[in-house]
Amino acid sequence: MAESARPTSRDVARQAGVSQATVSLVLGGKWRGRVSERTAEAVRQAAGELDYRPNLAARSLRLGRTRTALLVVPALTHEYFARVYAGAARVAEENGFGVVLYPSPEGIGPARDPFGSARAAIDGVIASSMAADALAGIGDGGLPLVMLDSGPGAPDGPPTVDLAVADGIRQVVRHLLGLGHRTITHIASDVDTWTFRIRAQTVREELAGVPGVLLRTERCALDVEPARQAAVRALSAPGPRPTALLCDGDVLAAGACKAARALGLAVPHELSVSGFDDLSLALAVDPELTSVRLPAEEVGAQGMRALLALLSGRPVPPCELPVTLVARGSTAPAP
Amino acid sequence: MAESARPTSRDVARQAGVSQATVSLVLGGKWRGRVSERTAEAVRQAAGELDYRPNLAARSLRLGRTRTALLVVPALTHEYFARVYAGAARVAEENGFGVVLYPSPEGIGPARDPFGSARAAIDGVIASSMAADALAGIGDGGLPLVMLDSGPGAPDGPPTVDLAVADGIRQVVRHLLGLGHRTITHIASDVDTWTFRIRAQTVREELAGVPGVLLRTERCALDVEPARQAAVRALSAPGPRPTALLCDGDVLAAGACKAARALGLAVPHELSVSGFDDLSLALAVDPELTSVRLPAEEVGAQGMRALLALLSGRPVPPCELPVTLVARGSTAPAP
DNA sequence: TCCGGGAAGTTGTACGTATAACGTGACGGT
DNA sequence: ACCGTCACGTTATACGTACAACTTCCCGGA
Numbered sequence: 001m002a003e004s005a006r007p008t009s010r011d012v013a014r015q016a017g018v019s020q021a022t023v024s025l026v027l028g029g030k031w032r033g034r035v036s037e038r039t040a041e042a043v044r045q046a047a048g049e050l051d052y053r054p055n056l057a058a059r060s061l062r063l064g065r066t067r068t069a070l071l072v073v074p075a076l077t078h079e080y081f082a083r084v085y086a087g088a089a090r091v092a093e094e095n096g097f098g099v100v101l102y103p104s105p106e107g108i109g110p111a112r113d114p115f116g117s118a119r120a121a122i123d124g125v126i127a128s129s130m131a132a133d134a135l136a137g138i139g140d141g142g143l144p145l146v147m148l149d150s151g152p153g154a155p156d157g158p159p160t161v162d163l164a165v166a167d168g169i170r171q172v173v174r175h176l177l178g179l180g181h182r183t184i185t186h187i188a189s190d191v192d193t194w195t196f197r198i199r200a201q202t203v204r205e206e207l208a209g210v211p212g213v214l215l216r217t218e219r220c221a222l223d224v225e226p227a228r229q230a231a232v233r234a235l236s237a238p239g240p241r242p243t244a245l246l247c248d249g250d251v252l253a254a255g256a257c258k259a260a261r262a263l264g265l266a267v268p269h270e271l272s273v274s275g276f277d278d279l280s281l282a283l284a285v286d287p288e289l290t291s292v293r294l295p296a297e298e299v300g301a302q303g304m305r306a307l308l309a310l311l312s313g314r315p316v317p318p319c320e321l322p323v324t325l326v327a328r329g330s331t332a333p334a335p
Numbered sequence: 336m337a338e339s340a341r342p343t344s345r346d347v348a349r350q351a352g353v354s355q356a357t358v359s360l361v362l363g364g365k366w367r368g369r370v371s372e373r374t375a376e377a378v379r380q381a382a383g384e385l386d387y388r389p390n391l392a393a394r395s396l397r398l399g400r401t402r403t404a405l406l407v408v409p410a411l412t413h414e415y416f417a418r419v420y421a422g423a424a425r426v427a428e429e430n431g432f433g434v435v436l437y438p439s440p441e442g443i444g445p446a447r448d449p450f451g452s453a454r455a456a457i458d459g460v461i462a463s464s465m466a467a468d469a470l471a472g473i474g475d476g477g478l479p480l481v482m483l484d485s486g487p488g489a490p491d492g493p494p495t496v497d498l499a500v501a502d503g504i505r506q507v508v509r510h511l512l513g514l515g516h517r518t519i520t521h522i523a524s525d526v527d528t529w530t531f532r533i534r535a536q537t538v539r540e541e542l543a544g545v546p547g548v549l550l551r552t553e554r555c556a557l558d559v560e561p562a563r564q565a566a567v568r569a570l571s572a573p574g575p576r577p578t579a580l581l582c583d584g585d586v587l588a589a590g591a592c593k594a595a596r597a598l599g600l601a602v603p604h605e606l607s608v609s610g611f612d613d614l615s616l617a618l619a620v621d622p623e624l625t626s627v628r629l630p631a632e633e634v635g636a637q638g639m640r641a642l643l644a645l646l647s648g649r650p651v652p653p654c655e656l657p658v659t660l661v662a663r664g665s666t667a668p669a670p
Numbered sequence: 671t672c673c674g675g676g677a678a679g680t681t682g683t684a685c686g687t688a689t690a691a692c693g694t695g696a697c698g699g700t
Numbered sequence: 701a702c703c704g705t706c707a708c709g710t711t712a713t714a715c716g717t718a719c720a721a722c723t724t725c726c727c728g729g730a
Contacts, residue, residue, distance in 0.1 A: 008685095008686055008687085009686070009687065009688095010686080010687095018709080018710090019709070019710050019711080020686090020687085020710095021687095021688080021689075021709080021710065021711075021712095022708090022709065022710080024686095024687065024688055024689080025688085025689085025709090028687095028688070028689090030688095030689095033706095033707075033708090034707085034708070034709075035707095035708065035709070036707080036708065036709090039708080039709085054686080054687075055396070055456070055685085055686050055687070056456045057392050057393075057395035057396040057401065057456055057685085057686080057687095058392075058396050058685070058686035058687045058688095058715090059686080059687055059688080060392035060687095060715095061390070061392040061393050061396050061685090061686080061687075061714095061715050061716065061717090062686080062687045062688050062689085062714080062715055063687085063688070063715085064715075066392060076411070076417045076420060076421065077414055077417045077418060077421070077615070079412055079414075082411045082412045082417055083412060085411060085436075086411065086412070086438065089436075089438075098435065099435075099436075100433065100434075100435050101420075101424075101434075101436060103421065103424075121390070121391040121392055223615075224615065224618050224619045225618070251615075251619065254619035254620070255619070257621060258619075258621050261621050280412070280558075280559065280586075281616060281619055283559050283560070284559045284586065284589035284590070284593075284616055284619070284620060285589070285619060285620050285621070286592060286593050286596050286620070286621070343715095343716055343717085344716070344717065344718095345716080345717095353679075353680090354679070354680050354681080355680095355716090355717085356679080356680065356681075356682090356717095356718080356719075357678090357679065357680080359716095359717065359718055359719080360679090360718085360719085363717095363718070363719090365719095368676090368677075368678090369677080369678070369679075370677095370678065370679070371677085371678065371679090374678080374679080389716080389717075390715085390716050390717070392715085392716080392717095393685090393715070393716035393717045393718095394716080394717055394718080395685095395717095396684095396685050396686065396687090396715090396716080396717075397684080397685055397716080397717045397718050397719085398685085398717085398718070399685075
């Protein structure tokens with residue numbers, strides 16, 4: 001009981017009266033036809049009594065694989081990425097894998113390098129919402145790579161998991177058009193990643209052919225205060241005042257609502273505001289935000305499944321997950 | 336270039352014309368007086384040319400230490416814990432350590448066990464906001480343990496890092512009293528951890544001796560909707576209606592604000608609402624929340640420093656970090 | 671001349687695991 | 701009686717590293 005050193009497979013072997021190799025066979029699961037049921041049971045019991053846990057460092061060294069994936073996200077304080085992590089971690093755990101995080105707005109590569117100092121021997125990388133060049137030398141650097149929220153890649157490139165962002169934007173646009181809005185300002189993120197480029201592009205495309213529509217754009221950083229300022233600009237710009245602000249995220253929408261109230265405009269009756277992401281924030285503000293629900297956990301889960309498939313050499317079809325508009329109190333018929 | 340196998344210290348040795356041991360000495364940093372500067376430089380250059388990275392599994396196996404810490408948090412989607420992680424990860428990286436996360440509302444122990452399936456060989460554990468029994472058999476199980484946000488422990492128990500939560504609550508209470516509020520309802524979390532027990536206790540203590548004060552309590556789960564319902568109960572309870580809701584967190588405060596608006600009460604002029612934690616949410620809602628700023632990153636950073644000290648046998652004094660009230664638009668003089 | 675001793679490396683080994691390669695009886699067919 | 705086969709294990713080895721112990725060379729003092 002006072003033996004502080006952790007038991008090894010050799011200790012288990014001694015206890016069970018067999019060789020270390022037999023312990024490894026039994027506990028490794030591949031003993032069919034190599035070890036009798038009686039011996040196997042004795043080994044399992046000995047392992048239980050000693051509370052044996054295999055030394056993962058030794059196993060990794062022997063196998064050359066670590067059963068650990070690296071998840072690169074721009075920032076963990078954004079709820080979306082915390083949920084992506086949760087999904088990835090769940091699938092990983094189900095498969096005996098671990099996930100180590102690397103939050104970095106700039107991605108990884110020669111400059112920011114999680115492999116040297118930040119350590120962690122890695123079997124593969126899952127990267128979310130990264131610019132293509134933020135992963136320089138990873139995909140082709142021999143390390144399996146899966147990309148999330150980065151758009152459909154080349155067929156021979158890394159596997160991808162994407163959200164139907166364009167479809168989500170289309171739903172928002174049609175929702176606003178259906179409510180009679182014709183003067184709309186897009187409060188857009190200034191982050192240059194696929195997900196935001198496709199949002200801007202889809203907004204333009206969907207409103208292009210509609211008669212009588214006036215679309216403008218205000219770009220700002222992904223935070224409440226910049227969004228508030230952008231919304232103030234949008235609402236005090238010359239020309240007809242927008243009746244709806246289509247925001248690239250719930251955080252931006254919250255900022256837009258603050259601006260509206262400061263300017264004496266009632267949301268939603270004088271100004272409709274739509275969000276995106278459907279974070280818990282959407283239900284925390286008043287009125288609740290019309291938003292687009294993203295299956296964040298599922299993105300992480302599918303990303304991990306893709307990586308596992310990649311590691312076992314199975315083919316990985318690209319994957320696009322559906323999103324759904326959730327209409328709430330922040331949007332209403334145009335005045 | 337086409338050699339996909341990663342170079343080992345032996346490859347570096349061959350390239351530099353020395354033995355593997357010399358490479359290890361030089362790259363390990365402890366070569367003063369054992370290896371000439373010229374040879375050392377040759378080794379470093381060879382390592383650079385081959386882009387050599389030590390195999391961490393082998394190093395861990397050899398040293399018996401993994402230079403990895405486990406951070407246990409109740410939930411990663413709560414911004415506070417994401418920030419704690421960020422602080423811990425920063426200090427870890429500065430010291431060549433890694434951090435692996437284990438989000439679990441129930442803590443770890445025989446039941447939920449991150450060491451078997453969830454893998455990750457660990458040198459120590461940092462646990463945040465855990466009930467004492469949620470860590471059964473870790474601290475005394477031979478694994479170094481640091482506890483965050485769990486209150487001052489026994490002098491011979493695990494090191495602790497705490498926030499001056501009681502002081503924060505005192506500041507809030509005095510702020511509300513100073514604004515003339517005398518009928519106050521405490522919207523309290525129903526989570527039974529030290530941080531919430533101390534909040535409830537401090538609210539009672541601070542208001543106990545004040546003449547004319549009527550304190551009531553509504554308890555609810557840590558989410559917007561439960562908080563909204565609790566606030567509705569508080570505001571429609573028999574007896575004098577509270578002029579202030581003192582909430583255990585910003586999330587609860589957001590729910591309280593929704594309730595107020597639904598009942599036609601203007602915040603802050605007819606009802607003051609105070610939050611806690613000072614999450615980004617505090618600035619996202621309207622009006623901005625009066626809250627208590629917690630140095631979350633610093634909690635994580637100090638926790639990691641404490642663990643590092645513990646691992647090198649240095650004494651670890653308990654640590655309490657100050658918090659500050661941030662008065663904003665959600666509190667105003669009592670009507 | 672001989673020896674002590676330090677500088678500069680090298681040789682050898684162990685960490686704990688997974689698995690390839692190799693026994694070793696027993697049994698059964700011819 | 702002899703050999704092949706099968707069931708059940710065991711022995712030996714390699715993974716890449718860090719470090720203890722050992723060698724080698726050279727220089728200075730007696």
